[in-house]
Amino acid sequence: EAGVAQSPRYKIIEKRQSVAFWCNPISGHATLYWYQQILGQGPKLLIQFQNNGVVDDSQLPKDRFSAERLKGVDSTLKIQPAKLEDSAVYLCASRRTSGQDGEQYFGPGTRLTVT
């Protein structure tokens, strides 16, 4: 079974620029998550999709971050404009569905550096 794919793996941008990350979850997984992981901390949930609907986006800074999951499969996360404090690893995870075994499958992450 193929794992969760993310691209790019690394990105360096200047503050005020925009950036987009892409995630392809495991086939058949209805639930998709985007997390932000700052160095030395645990992953922080930004947004959770169930198919192509948003389940939770309470911690997504909506003035600059946006995410979509078209057709309930791939997802993109965008930051516009980026700030220095957005430097982090952005992790995508997927799961068969909410409400069952909690196991989430994580991709390798995209390391973003904002200068």
Add this chain to the structure above:
Amino acid sequence: ENQVEHSPHFLGPQQGDVASMSCTYSVSRFNNLQWYRQNTGMGPKHLLSMYSAGYEKQKGRLNATLLKNGSSLYITAVQPEDSATYFCAVEDGGFKTIFGAGTRLFVKA
């Protein structure tokens, strides 16, 4: 506010020892608790899930217990390849997952 706290933040046992770590949580409605392991440069990998207080689970050299507001994880006969950061993650009743900051394990050969 929902939160998860780990103890200790860092653990440095000798090869062959037992590594012991724990987490405590505060959530409005509890659904399940999961343990993950993360190696440098990679995403977290799920180790096991638990659902109610008193629940115990063994998986290889991992042994975990779910308490009323926390969990303990033991790794027996630790090896250098066990070195990683171990996270406790709690899913609340709204299916939102909260991760703690983790315990960094470094096994000395």
